[in-house]
Amino acid sequence: MRSITSARLTVLAGILVVLLSTVSRSSVSLWAADDPLDAALETARKSHDETQLQSLKTQLEHKIAQNAKDASSYFALARVHEYLLDVCEMRKDKKAAAAAVDKAIEAVQRSIQLNDKSADAHSLLADLYGRKISLGNAMFAGPKFGPKVKEENAKAMALDDKNPRVWASQGRQYLMTPKMFGGDVAKALESFQKSLAIDPLQDEAWVWLAKAFQKQGNKAKALEAVQRSLQLNPESPFAKATASELQR
Secondary structure (H helix, E strand, C coil): CHHHHHHHHHHHHHHHHHHHHHHHHHHCCCCCCCCHHHHHHHHHHHHCCHHHHHHHHHHHHHHHHHCCCCHHHHHHHHHHHHHHHHHHHHCCCHHHHHHHHHHHHHHHHHHHHHCCCCHHHHHHHHHHHHHHHHHCCHHHHHHHHHHHHHHHHHHHHHHCCCCHHHHHHHHHHHHHCCHHHCCCHHHHHHHHHHHHHHCCCCHHHHHHHHHHHHHHCCHHHHHHHHHHHHHHCCCCHHHHHHHHHHCC
């Protein structure tokens, strides 16, 4: 009788561990599928429409004014500023781009202060530190922000190594870092491929995979990857620009 009771307790304990693990994993993600603003943000991300992004920025700032302790709102605001940064870079407005990346960093840092268990937030911060390097003088910005990129990606990976965005961010770290400072195209390719193996519907990750193949010198694979991105998101200015570059 005792052995049966013990077995039942063991099974119940196992179920409890699984449930707690599931709750823990879901709680660290700030990509709130049930938030209507999230759907609007995804629509704006796909096209990088500046009017939509500015509207979302205003809405999120209003939401934060009502609740300054909502980590997910700060995270979403950081994403909006990141996409506005893309817009500024596309029109070659370096001053506006520099302001946008600083605002994005400020917002995601605030999000992490409120919830430091989000792998998504740490990965986003790593990407933004990388953007600081590309926007500044690499000789000075590299030594300052390079270690921060690596540190934030390591934190994200420790929190959730099954998160496709974490692997994609690590891939960008390897791809964008000069070889003498740890850059590695082969590791970048591996990271992007792992990301897409987890979630093959990431149109931006396919573009980054294309860029990694391009850097490796494999134009055929690069074109194949960017076409996968365009199939998923025909509006993507990032994919369109990369495809145009590859077809020259």
